[in-house]
Amino acid sequence: MDINEKKVPEVVVRRLPRYYRYLDELDREGKMRISSTALSKKMGVTASQIRQDFNYFGGFGQQGYGYNVKHLLTELKKLLGITKGYKVVIIGAGNLGHAIANYGGLKKRGFKLCGIFDSDKEKIGQKVGGIEISDISGAREFIAENNVDIAILTLPKNETEKVAEMLADSGIKGFWNFSYTELKSIDSVFVENVHLTDSLMTLSFKINQR
Amino acid sequence: MDINEKKVPEVVVRRLPRYYRYLDELDREGKMRISSTALSKKMGVTASQIRQDFNYFGGFGQQGYGYNVKHLLTELKKLLGITKGYKVVIIGAGNLGHAIANYGGLKKRGFKLCGIFDSDKEKIGQKVGGIEISDISGAREFIAENNVDIAILTLPKNETEKVAEMLADSGIKGFWNFSYTELKSIDSVFVENVHLTDSLMTLSFKINQR
DNA sequence: TAGATTGTTAATCGATTAACAATC
DNA sequence: TAGATTGTTAATCGATTAACAATC
Numbered sequence: 001m002d003i004n005e006k007k008v009p010e011v012v013v014r015r016l017p018r019y020y021r022y023l024d025e026l027d028r029e030g031k032m033r034i035s036s037t038a039l040s041k042k043m044g045v046t047a048s049q050i051r052q053d054f055n056y057f058g059g060f061g062q063q064g065y066g067y068n069v070k071h072l073l074t075e076l077k078k079l080l081g082i083t084k085g086y087k088v089v090i091i092g093a094g095n096l097g098h099a100i101a102n103y104g105g106l107k108k109r110g111f112k113l114c115g116i117f118d119s120d121k122e123k124i125g126q127k128v129g130g131i132e133i134s135d136i137s138g139a140r141e142f143i144a145e146n147n148v149d150i151a152i153l154t155l156p157k158n159e160t161e162k163v164a165e166m167l168a169d170s171g172i173k174g175f176w177n178f179s180y181t182e183l184k185s186i187d188s189v190f191v192e193n194v195h196l197t198d199s200l201m202t203l204s205f206k207i208n209q210r
Numbered sequence: 211m212d213i214n215e216k217k218v219p220e221v222v223v224r225r226l227p228r229y230y231r232y233l234d235e236l237d238r239e240g241k242m243r244i245s246s247t248a249l250s251k252k253m254g255v256t257a258s259q260i261r262q263d264f265n266y267f268g269g270f271g272q273q274g275y276g277y278n279v280k281h282l283l284t285e286l287k288k289l290l291g292i293t294k295g296y297k298v299v300i301i302g303a304g305n306l307g308h309a310i311a312n313y314g315g316l317k318k319r320g321f322k323l324c325g326i327f328d329s330d331k332e333k334i335g336q337k338v339g340g341i342e343i344s345d346i347s348g349a350r351e352f353i354a355e356n357n358v359d360i361a362i363l364t365l366p367k368n369e370t371e372k373v374a375e376m377l378a379d380s381g382i383k384g385f386w387n388f389s390y391t392e393l394k395s396i397d398s399v400f401v402e403n404v405h406l407t408d409s410l411m412t413l414s415f416k417i418n419q420r
Numbered sequence: 421t422a423g424a425t426t427g428t429t430a431a432t433c434g435a436t437t438a439a440c441a442a443t444c
Numbered sequence: 445t446a447g448a449t450t451g452t453t454a455a456t457c458g459a460t461t462a463a464c465a466a467t468c
Contacts, residue, residue, distance in 0.1 A: 009458080009459075011458095011459070012459095013412050013415055013416070014408070014412055016411070016412070016415060017405065017407065017408035017411040017412065018405075018408065020411070021390075021405070021408075035424085035425065035426085036425075036426075037425080046460075046461060046462090047425095047461095048460070048461050048462065048463095049459090049460065049461075051425095051426065051427065051428085052427090052428085052459090052460075052461090054426095054427090055426095055427060055428075059426075059427055059428095061425080061426050061427080062425085062426070062467090062468060063424080063425055063426040063427075063466070063467045063468045064423075064424045064425050064426075064467065064468040065424080065425070065426080065468065066424085066425065066426075067426090079415060079418070080411045080414055080415050080418070081411075081414035081415060081417060081418035082411075082414070084414075084418060086414060086417070094309070095305055095306075095308045095309035095312055096305075096306075096309040096313075098305045098308075098309075099304070099305035099306040099308075099309050100406075102305055103306075103406075105390065105406070105407045106407070106410075109407055109410070109411065109414075111410070111414075149417060150410075150413065150414070150417070173417045173420075174413045174414075174416070174417050176409070176410050176413055180231075180315065190413055190416045190417060192409050192410070192412060192413040194406070194409055195227065195228075195231070196310075196313075196315070196404070197227065197315045197316070197319055198224070198227035198228065198231075199386070199402050199404050200316075200319070200321070200360075200386050200402070201226070201227040201230070201290045201291075201292075201319065202223055202224055202226070202227065202402060203360065203384045203386055203400055203402040204290055204291035204292070204294075204296060204319075204321075204360070204384075205223055205226060205289060205290050205291060206223075206384070206400045207291060207296070207359060207360070207383045207384050207400060208289070208290070208291035208294060210383075219434080219435075221434095221435070222435095245448085245449065245450085246449075246450075247449080256436075256437060256438090257437095257449095258436070258437050258438065258439095259435090259436065259437075261449095261450065261451065261452085262435090262436075262437090262451090262452085264450095264451090265450095265451060265452075269450075269451055269452095271449080271450050271451080272443090272444060272449085272450070273442070273443045273444045273448080273449055273450040273451075274443065274444040274447075274448045274449050274450075275444065275448080275449070275450080276448085276449065276450075277450090
Protein backbone atom coordinates (compact mmCIF):
# COMPACT_ATOMS: atom_id res chain seq x y z
CA MET A 1 0.00 0.00 0.00
CA ASP A 2 1.44 3.30 -1.14
CA ILE A 3 -0.01 5.12 1.83
CA ASN A 4 2.09 3.06 4.22
CA GLU A 5 5.34 3.37 2.30
CA LYS A 6 7.94 5.28 4.20
CA LYS A 7 9.87 7.95 2.37
CA VAL A 8 13.36 6.74 1.56
CA PRO A 9 15.81 8.70 3.72
CA GLU A 10 18.41 10.78 1.91
CA VAL A 11 21.23 8.73 3.48
CA VAL A 12 19.84 5.59 1.92
CA VAL A 13 19.46 7.24 -1.49
CA ARG A 14 23.08 8.32 -1.35
CA ARG A 15 24.18 4.75 -0.71
CA LEU A 16 22.39 3.35 -3.75
CA PRO A 17 25.05 4.34 -6.32
CA ARG A 18 27.63 2.60 -4.19
CA TYR A 19 25.59 -0.59 -4.15
CA TYR A 20 25.26 -0.23 -7.89
CA ARG A 21 29.04 -0.03 -8.29
CA TYR A 22 29.67 -3.11 -6.20
CA LEU A 23 26.93 -5.14 -7.84
CA ASP A 24 28.15 -4.11 -11.26
CA GLU A 25 31.61 -5.36 -10.33
CA LEU A 26 30.27 -8.65 -9.00
CA ASP A 27 28.32 -9.10 -12.20
CA ARG A 28 31.37 -8.41 -14.36
CA GLU A 29 33.25 -10.99 -12.30
CA GLY A 30 30.54 -13.47 -13.19
CA LYS A 31 29.19 -13.90 -9.66
CA MET A 32 25.65 -15.21 -9.69
CA ARG A 33 24.56 -14.63 -6.10
CA ILE A 34 25.68 -12.87 -2.97
CA SER A 35 24.49 -12.79 0.61
CA SER A 36 24.09 -9.60 2.60
CA THR A 37 26.90 -10.84 4.86
CA ALA A 38 29.35 -11.38 1.99
CA LEU A 39 28.46 -8.03 0.46
CA SER A 40 28.79 -6.31 3.83
CA LYS A 41 32.35 -7.57 4.15
CA LYS A 42 33.24 -6.38 0.66
CA MET A 43 31.78 -2.95 1.27
CA GLY A 44 32.72 -2.44 4.89
CA VAL A 45 29.19 -1.94 6.18
CA THR A 46 26.85 -4.13 8.23
CA ALA A 47 24.69 -6.80 6.67
CA SER A 48 21.80 -5.36 8.61
CA GLN A 49 22.16 -2.02 6.91
CA ILE A 50 22.18 -3.62 3.48
CA ARG A 51 19.00 -5.57 4.18
CA GLN A 52 17.30 -2.53 5.70
CA ASP A 53 18.28 -0.36 2.76
CA PHE A 54 16.94 -2.78 0.16
CA ASN A 55 13.76 -3.23 2.12
CA TYR A 56 12.81 0.38 1.57
CA PHE A 57 12.10 -0.88 -1.93
CA GLY A 58 10.42 -4.11 -0.92
CA GLY A 59 13.51 -6.29 -0.70
CA PHE A 60 15.28 -7.90 -3.59
CA GLY A 61 16.42 -11.14 -2.01
CA GLN A 62 15.22 -14.59 -1.21
CA GLN A 63 15.35 -16.27 2.18
CA GLY A 64 17.90 -19.04 2.38
CA TYR A 65 19.53 -17.94 -0.88
CA GLY A 66 20.61 -14.34 -0.72
CA TYR A 67 20.53 -11.93 -3.60
CA ASN A 68 20.69 -12.82 -7.26
CA VAL A 69 23.38 -10.49 -8.61
CA LYS A 70 21.81 -9.86 -12.00
CA HIS A 71 18.37 -9.29 -10.53
CA LEU A 72 19.59 -6.94 -7.83
CA LEU A 73 21.70 -5.04 -10.35
CA THR A 74 18.70 -4.67 -12.64
CA GLU A 75 16.55 -3.36 -9.82
CA LEU A 76 19.22 -0.86 -8.78
CA LYS A 77 19.50 0.32 -12.37
CA LYS A 78 15.76 0.82 -12.50
CA LEU A 79 15.74 2.77 -9.25
CA LEU A 80 18.61 5.00 -10.31
CA GLY A 81 17.04 5.75 -13.67
CA ILE A 82 19.89 4.09 -15.56
CA THR A 83 17.35 2.28 -17.69
CA LYS A 84 15.60 5.50 -18.63
CA GLY A 85 18.32 6.83 -20.91
CA TYR A 86 18.04 10.34 -19.55
CA LYS A 87 19.18 13.04 -21.93
CA VAL A 88 21.85 15.42 -20.72
CA VAL A 89 23.55 18.54 -22.01
CA ILE A 90 26.72 20.16 -20.80
CA ILE A 91 26.64 23.92 -20.32
CA GLY A 92 30.19 25.24 -20.27
CA ALA A 93 32.87 23.68 -22.46
CA GLY A 94 35.89 24.33 -20.29
CA ASN A 95 38.26 21.67 -19.02
CA LEU A 96 35.69 20.22 -16.65
CA GLY A 97 33.03 20.17 -19.36
CA HIS A 98 35.49 18.39 -21.64
CA ALA A 99 36.40 15.91 -18.91
CA ILE A 100 32.76 15.01 -18.34
CA ALA A 101 31.98 14.84 -22.07
CA ASN A 102 34.82 12.40 -22.61
CA TYR A 103 34.13 10.38 -19.50
CA GLY A 104 32.75 6.98 -20.37
CA GLY A 105 30.91 6.71 -17.08
CA LEU A 106 27.98 8.75 -18.32
CA LYS A 107 27.25 6.44 -21.23
CA LYS A 108 27.75 3.38 -19.05
CA ARG A 109 25.03 4.69 -16.73
CA GLY A 110 22.62 5.23 -19.57
CA PHE A 111 22.91 8.99 -19.86
CA LYS A 112 22.70 10.32 -23.39
CA LEU A 113 24.86 13.36 -23.98
CA CYS A 114 23.12 15.26 -26.74
CA GLY A 115 24.50 18.77 -26.58
CA ILE A 116 27.34 20.99 -25.38
CA PHE A 117 26.99 24.74 -25.07
CA ASP A 118 29.32 27.63 -24.46
CA SER A 119 29.30 31.38 -24.91
CA ASP A 120 32.87 31.60 -26.23
CA LYS A 121 32.76 32.26 -30.00
CA GLU A 122 36.17 30.58 -30.32
CA LYS A 123 34.83 27.33 -28.97
CA ILE A 124 31.53 27.24 -30.83
CA GLY A 125 31.74 24.81 -33.72
CA GLN A 126 34.56 22.77 -32.23
CA LYS A 127 33.87 19.14 -31.46
CA VAL A 128 34.08 17.45 -28.07
CA GLY A 129 33.47 13.75 -27.76
CA GLY A 130 31.87 13.75 -31.20
CA ILE A 131 29.49 16.59 -30.37
CA GLU A 132 29.74 20.09 -31.73
CA ILE A 133 29.76 22.95 -29.25
CA SER A 134 26.77 25.24 -29.79
CA ASP A 135 26.06 28.81 -28.79
CA ILE A 136 24.66 28.96 -25.29
CA SER A 137 21.92 31.31 -26.48
CA GLY A 138 20.25 28.36 -28.16
CA ALA A 139 20.38 26.10 -25.10
CA ARG A 140 16.92 26.87 -23.79
CA GLU A 141 15.19 26.07 -27.06
CA PHE A 142 17.28 22.95 -27.61
CA ILE A 143 16.35 21.59 -24.20
CA ALA A 144 12.67 22.28 -24.71
CA GLU A 145 12.57 20.77 -28.19
CA ASN A 146 14.61 17.68 -27.37
CA ASN A 147 13.14 16.99 -23.93
CA VAL A 148 16.50 17.12 -22.28
CA ASP A 149 16.34 15.91 -18.68
CA ILE A 150 19.52 17.12 -17.02
CA ALA A 151 21.80 20.11 -17.56
CA ILE A 152 25.36 19.75 -16.35
CA LEU A 153 26.57 23.19 -15.33
CA THR A 154 30.31 23.60 -15.68
CA LEU A 155 30.42 27.37 -15.89
CA PRO A 156 32.17 30.06 -13.91
CA LYS A 157 30.33 31.05 -10.75
CA ASN A 158 29.14 34.40 -12.04
CA GLU A 159 27.48 32.94 -15.14
CA THR A 160 25.81 30.01 -13.45
CA GLU A 161 22.92 31.74 -11.73
CA LYS A 162 21.62 33.56 -14.77
CA VAL A 163 21.99 30.45 -16.92
CA ALA A 164 20.06 28.45 -14.32
CA GLU A 165 17.32 31.07 -14.40
CA MET A 166 17.25 31.02 -18.17
CA LEU A 167 16.85 27.25 -18.21
CA ALA A 168 14.49 26.98 -15.25
CA ASP A 169 11.26 26.65 -17.23
CA SER A 170 12.68 24.92 -20.28
CA GLY A 171 11.34 21.59 -19.11
CA ILE A 172 14.68 20.61 -17.61
CA LYS A 173 14.32 18.29 -14.62
CA GLY A 174 17.67 18.59 -12.92
CA PHE A 175 20.82 20.63 -12.63
CA TRP A 176 24.12 18.96 -11.87
CA ASN A 177 25.97 22.03 -10.75
CA PHE A 178 29.76 22.22 -10.47
CA SER A 179 30.17 25.94 -9.98
CA TYR A 180 31.08 27.65 -6.73
CA THR A 181 27.48 28.51 -5.93
CA GLU A 182 24.74 26.61 -4.20
CA LEU A 183 21.81 26.70 -6.55
CA LYS A 184 18.52 26.34 -4.75
CA SER A 185 16.01 23.88 -6.14
CA ILE A 186 13.91 26.03 -8.46
CA ASP A 187 10.30 24.88 -8.52
CA SER A 188 10.31 21.60 -10.33
CA VAL A 189 14.04 21.41 -10.99
CA PHE A 190 16.11 19.21 -8.71
CA VAL A 191 19.57 20.53 -8.00
CA GLU A 192 22.64 18.54 -7.10
CA ASN A 193 25.46 20.87 -6.13
CA VAL A 194 28.94 19.39 -6.41
CA HIS A 195 31.58 21.20 -4.43
CA LEU A 196 34.70 19.35 -5.39
CA THR A 197 37.01 21.16 -3.04
CA ASP A 198 34.78 20.32 -0.06
CA SER A 199 35.99 16.78 -0.32
CA LEU A 200 39.61 17.90 -0.63
CA MET A 201 39.16 20.01 2.47
CA THR A 202 37.84 17.14 4.57
CA LEU A 203 40.94 15.23 3.51
CA SER A 204 43.03 18.24 4.43
CA PHE A 205 41.24 18.48 7.79
CA LYS A 206 42.10 14.90 8.61
CA ILE A 207 45.76 15.32 7.64
CA ASN A 208 45.84 18.49 9.69
CA GLN A 209 44.36 16.87 12.83
CA ARG A 210 46.83 14.01 12.88
CA MET B 211 41.37 18.53 28.85
CA ASP B 212 42.34 16.43 25.85
CA ILE B 213 41.16 13.26 27.52
CA ASN B 214 37.60 14.57 27.71
CA GLU B 215 37.45 15.84 24.15
CA LYS B 216 34.96 13.98 22.07
CA LYS B 217 36.03 12.87 18.61
CA VAL B 218 34.51 15.10 15.97
CA PRO B 219 31.90 13.06 14.10
CA GLU B 220 32.42 12.60 10.37
CA VAL B 221 29.14 14.40 9.60
CA VAL B 222 30.42 17.48 11.39
CA VAL B 223 33.76 17.38 9.57
CA ARG B 224 31.92 17.23 6.26
CA ARG B 225 29.97 20.34 7.14
CA LEU B 226 33.05 22.42 7.87
CA PRO B 227 33.91 23.25 4.24
CA ARG B 228 30.36 24.52 3.78
CA TYR B 229 30.71 26.81 6.79
CA TYR B 230 33.97 27.98 5.32
CA ARG B 231 32.27 28.85 2.02
CA TYR B 232 29.52 30.85 3.69
CA LEU B 233 31.86 32.67 6.05
CA ASP B 234 34.19 33.47 3.19
CA GLU B 235 31.26 34.99 1.32
CA LEU B 236 30.14 37.01 4.34
CA ASP B 237 33.68 38.29 4.74
CA ARG B 238 33.91 39.29 1.10
CA GLU B 239 30.62 41.14 1.53
CA GLY B 240 32.23 43.05 4.37
CA LYS B 241 30.01 41.64 7.12
CA MET B 242 31.68 41.98 10.52
CA ARG B 243 29.52 39.72 12.65
CA ILE B 244 26.81 37.11 12.33
CA SER B 245 24.59 35.27 14.80
CA SER B 246 23.96 31.54 14.61
CA THR B 247 20.33 32.34 13.83
CA ALA B 248 21.15 34.60 10.89
CA LEU B 249 23.66 32.08 9.54
CA SER B 250 21.19 29.25 9.99
CA LYS B 251 18.68 31.07 7.79
CA LYS B 252 21.29 31.68 5.09
CA MET B 253 22.40 28.08 5.09
CA GLY B 254 19.10 26.34 5.65
CA VAL B 255 20.11 24.54 8.81
CA THR B 256 19.22 25.03 12.49
CA ALA B 257 21.02 27.53 14.69
CA SER B 258 21.39 24.78 17.24
CA GLN B 259 23.34 22.64 14.82
CA ILE B 260 25.70 25.48 14.02
CA ARG B 261 26.44 26.14 17.68
CA GLN B 262 26.83 22.44 18.42
CA ASP B 263 29.19 22.00 15.48
CA PHE B 264 31.44 24.88 16.46
CA ASN B 265 31.49 23.70 20.03
CA TYR B 266 33.31 20.55 19.05
CA PHE B 267 36.22 22.94 18.68
CA GLY B 268 35.56 24.95 21.80
CA GLY B 269 33.18 27.51 20.36
CA PHE B 270 34.16 30.54 18.35
CA GLY B 271 31.49 32.99 19.47
CA GLN B 272 30.70 35.43 22.22
CA GLN B 273 27.51 35.51 24.24
CA GLY B 274 25.30 38.46 23.44
CA TYR B 275 27.29 39.24 20.31
CA GLY B 276 27.42 36.26 17.99
CA TYR B 277 30.34 35.33 15.82
CA ASN B 278 32.99 37.68 14.50
CA VAL B 279 33.15 36.82 10.82
CA LYS B 280 36.90 37.33 10.38
CA HIS B 281 37.71 35.40 13.54
CA LEU B 282 35.42 32.50 12.70
CA LEU B 283 36.76 32.37 9.16
CA THR B 284 40.33 32.31 10.44
CA GLU B 285 39.53 29.48 12.81
CA LEU B 286 37.83 27.48 10.07
CA LYS B 287 40.84 28.00 7.83
CA LYS B 288 43.11 26.74 10.57
CA LEU B 289 40.96 23.67 11.14
CA LEU B 290 40.78 22.82 7.46
CA GLY B 291 44.51 23.19 6.98
CA ILE B 292 44.10 26.10 4.58
CA THR B 293 46.77 27.99 6.48
CA LYS B 294 49.23 25.14 6.15
CA GLY B 295 49.89 25.56 2.44
CA TYR B 296 49.79 21.86 1.77
CA LYS B 297 51.72 20.75 -1.28
CA VAL B 298 49.84 18.79 -3.91
CA VAL B 299 50.69 16.99 -7.13
CA ILE B 300 48.37 15.81 -9.85
CA ILE B 301 48.92 12.30 -11.16
CA GLY B 302 47.26 11.96 -14.54
CA ALA B 303 47.18 14.88 -16.97
CA GLY B 304 43.93 14.10 -18.75
CA ASN B 305 41.00 16.46 -18.99
CA LEU B 306 40.16 16.16 -15.33
CA GLY B 307 43.77 16.69 -14.31
CA HIS B 308 43.84 19.78 -16.50
CA ALA B 309 40.57 21.05 -15.04
CA ILE B 310 41.88 20.73 -11.51
CA ALA B 311 45.26 22.26 -12.38
CA ASN B 312 43.59 25.29 -13.88
CA TYR B 313 40.97 25.61 -11.17
CA GLY B 314 41.63 28.64 -8.99
CA GLY B 315 39.91 27.07 -6.00
CA LEU B 316 42.99 25.08 -5.04
CA LYS B 317 45.18 28.15 -4.73
CA LYS B 318 42.44 30.03 -2.91
CA ARG B 319 42.36 27.30 -0.29
CA GLY B 320 46.09 27.44 0.20
CA PHE B 321 47.06 24.33 -1.71
CA LYS B 322 50.31 24.58 -3.59
CA LEU B 323 50.32 22.67 -6.84
CA CYS B 324 53.94 21.75 -7.42
CA GLY B 325 53.89 18.90 -9.91
CA ILE B 326 51.91 17.15 -12.61
CA PHE B 327 52.74 13.64 -13.78
CA ASP B 328 51.66 11.41 -16.60
CA SER B 329 52.91 8.29 -18.35
CA ASP B 330 52.07 9.50 -21.87
CA LYS B 331 55.30 10.48 -23.66
CA GLU B 332 53.32 12.89 -25.83
CA LYS B 333 52.20 14.87 -22.81
CA ILE B 334 55.47 14.93 -20.91
CA GLY B 335 57.11 18.32 -21.28
CA GLN B 336 53.90 20.16 -22.08
CA LYS B 337 52.80 22.84 -19.68
CA VAL B 338 49.56 22.97 -17.71
CA GLY B 339 48.76 25.94 -15.53
CA GLY B 340 52.40 26.99 -15.71
CA ILE B 341 53.70 23.60 -14.63
CA GLU B 342 55.48 21.15 -16.87
CA ILE B 343 54.15 17.62 -17.04
CA SER B 344 56.77 15.13 -15.81
CA ASP B 345 57.19 11.43 -16.32
CA ILE B 346 55.17 9.49 -13.76
CA SER B 347 58.19 7.26 -13.07
CA GLY B 348 59.73 10.18 -11.19
CA ALA B 349 56.70 10.90 -9.05
CA ARG B 350 57.70 8.86 -6.04
CA GLU B 351 61.09 10.51 -5.71
CA PHE B 352 59.66 13.98 -6.31
CA ILE B 353 57.09 13.53 -3.55
CA ALA B 354 59.69 12.28 -1.09
CA GLU B 355 62.18 15.04 -1.86
CA ASN B 356 59.69 17.88 -1.86
CA ASN B 357 57.57 16.71 1.06
CA VAL B 358 54.42 16.69 -1.00
CA ASP B 359 51.33 16.21 1.18
CA ILE B 360 48.55 15.19 -1.18
CA ALA B 361 48.45 13.34 -4.49
CA ILE B 362 45.44 13.98 -6.69
CA LEU B 363 44.77 10.82 -8.66
CA THR B 364 43.11 11.50 -12.00
CA LEU B 365 44.12 8.32 -13.75
CA PRO B 366 42.21 5.55 -15.45
CA LYS B 367 40.90 2.92 -13.04
CA ASN B 368 43.37 0.24 -14.04
CA GLU B 369 46.44 2.41 -13.40
CA THR B 370 45.28 3.90 -10.11
CA GLU B 371 45.88 0.97 -7.79
CA LYS B 372 49.48 0.33 -8.79
CA VAL B 373 50.28 4.05 -8.70
CA ALA B 374 48.75 4.26 -5.23
CA GLU B 375 50.93 1.35 -4.15
CA MET B 376 54.00 2.94 -5.66
CA LEU B 377 53.36 6.18 -3.78
CA ALA B 378 52.18 4.62 -0.52
CA ASP B 379 55.46 4.97 1.37
CA SER B 380 56.76 8.11 -0.34
CA GLY B 381 55.76 10.22 2.63
CA ILE B 382 52.48 11.25 0.99
CA LYS B 383 49.73 11.96 3.52
CA GLY B 384 46.60 11.75 1.43
CA PHE B 385 45.13 10.60 -1.85
CA TRP B 386 42.33 12.53 -3.47
CA ASN B 387 41.14 9.81 -5.78
CA PHE B 388 38.89 10.41 -8.77
CA SER B 389 39.15 7.04 -10.46
CA TYR B 390 36.46 4.40 -10.54
CA THR B 391 37.98 2.46 -7.65
CA GLU B 392 37.63 2.75 -3.93
CA LEU B 393 41.15 2.97 -2.60
CA LYS B 394 41.39 1.77 0.96
CA SER B 395 43.29 3.90 3.42
CA ILE B 396 46.81 2.48 3.25
CA ASP B 397 48.58 2.69 6.61
CA SER B 398 49.24 6.34 7.18
CA VAL B 399 47.71 7.64 3.98
CA PHE B 400 44.22 9.11 4.19
CA VAL B 401 42.07 8.47 1.17
CA GLU B 402 39.20 10.55 -0.09
CA ASN B 403 37.44 8.78 -2.91
CA VAL B 404 35.41 11.01 -5.21
CA HIS B 405 32.80 9.23 -7.24
CA LEU B 406 31.44 11.98 -9.40
CA THR B 407 28.72 9.94 -11.02
CA ASP B 408 27.34 8.92 -7.63
CA SER B 409 26.05 12.42 -7.22
CA LEU B 410 24.59 12.41 -10.73
CA MET B 411 22.84 9.17 -9.92
CA THR B 412 21.19 10.50 -6.78
CA LEU B 413 19.90 13.35 -8.94
CA SER B 414 18.74 10.82 -11.49
CA PHE B 415 17.06 8.77 -8.73
CA LYS B 416 15.07 11.77 -7.57
CA ILE B 417 13.98 12.68 -11.09
CA ASN B 418 13.03 9.06 -11.61
CA GLN B 419 10.94 8.81 -8.42
CA ARG B 420 8.86 11.86 -9.19
C1' DT C 421 13.83 -31.96 6.25
C1' DA C 422 17.86 -29.12 7.75
C1' DG C 423 20.45 -25.19 6.77
C1' DA C 424 20.81 -20.76 5.23
C1' DT C 425 19.59 -16.25 4.85
C1' DT C 426 16.22 -12.93 4.18
C1' DG C 427 12.58 -9.55 5.83
C1' DT C 428 11.22 -7.21 9.70
C1' DT C 429 10.58 -5.96 14.49
C1' DA C 430 12.81 -4.37 18.56
C1' DA C 431 16.91 -2.33 20.94
C1' DT C 432 20.62 0.70 20.73
C1' DC C 433 23.19 4.29 19.39
C1' DG C 434 24.21 8.75 17.68
C1' DA C 435 22.86 13.02 15.75
C1' DT C 436 19.68 16.81 15.78
C1' DT C 437 16.80 19.95 18.03
C1' DA C 438 15.01 22.40 22.01
C1' DA C 439 15.64 24.82 26.10
C1' DC C 440 17.82 27.70 29.17
C1' DA C 441 21.44 29.22 32.31
C1' DA C 442 25.70 31.71 31.66
C1' DT C 443 27.65 35.84 30.22
C1' DC C 444 28.99 39.40 27.10
C1' DT D 445 21.45 47.22 33.80
C1' DA D 446 18.67 45.07 29.99
C1' DG D 447 18.95 42.63 25.84
C1' DA D 448 21.02 39.48 23.04
C1' DT D 449 23.04 35.38 21.97
C1' DT D 450 26.21 31.93 22.99
C1' DG D 451 27.67 27.43 25.20
C1' DT D 452 25.85 23.44 26.95
C1' DT D 453 22.64 20.18 28.97
C1' DA D 454 18.52 17.63 28.25
C1' DA D 455 14.85 15.80 25.11
C1' DT D 456 13.72 14.12 20.77
C1' DC D 457 14.24 12.14 16.64
C1' DG D 458 16.11 9.17 13.22
C1' DA D 459 19.40 5.91 11.70
C1' DT D 460 22.01 1.81 12.68
C1' DT D 461 22.52 -2.56 14.63
C1' DA D 462 20.87 -6.78 16.75
C1' DA D 463 17.81 -10.47 16.98
C1' DC D 464 14.85 -13.77 15.32
C1' DA D 465 10.70 -15.55 13.09
C1' DA D 466 9.50 -16.49 8.37
C1' DT D 467 10.54 -19.05 4.47
C1' DC D 468 13.16 -20.57 0.58
